[in-house]
Amino acid sequence: YATAMLAACLGRHLQLPPHEVEKRVAFVMSGGTEGVLSPHHTVFARRPAIDAHRPAGKRLTLGIAFTRDFLPEEIGRHAQITETAGAVKRAMRDAGIASIDDLHFVQVKCPLLTPAKIASARSRGCAPVTTDTYESMGYSRGASALGIALATEEVPSSMLVDESVLNDWSLS
CATH class of the missing domain: 3.30.1330.180 (Cyanuric acid hydrolase/Barbiturase, RU B)
Structure with a gap:
């Protein structure tokens, strides 16, 4: 339910249907202690650097990939x-x-x-x-x-x- 609601909310802002949001966003929900003690959303986002403003050297970056669904x-x-x-x-x-x-x-x-x-x-x-x-x-x-x-x-x-x-x- 939480994933569906977040996808719907983000979809309104991204102008995408929820199923498309779920293809682009990795939703990681925790039912463990860290979620119970301090409920929160941590969002990692990325924007492509414009070549003219790209700093030299290594920087923080983010990559996303999905596995297939497992049997x-x-x-x-x-x-x-x-x-x-x-x-x-x-x-x-x-x-x-x-x-x-x-x-x-x-x-x-x-x-x-x-x-x-x-x-x-x-x-x-x-x-x-x-x-x-x-x-x-x-x-x-x-x-x-x-x-x-x-x-x-x-x-x-x-x-x-x-x-x-x-x-x-x-x-x-």
């Missing part, structure tokens, strides 16, 4: 790792970052399993990584973190398998 059985597994790594690389290109040495922060939005998604996977004969919706958040965050590590060459792809997520602490 429920892919959440917390290798597919999420590799898709996240690809999204990080696309976001770097979008930001004009050529070297991983210049990448200092990656913000991700991680999907979780819901009872409906678990039922969907099972109806197709597939097993999700867990049937606990709360635990699925950990698996999703773990797979996303490993995807970032893969994109930044901190972990080789040969070490990343489904069982790595939340199990192989040598990767941390």
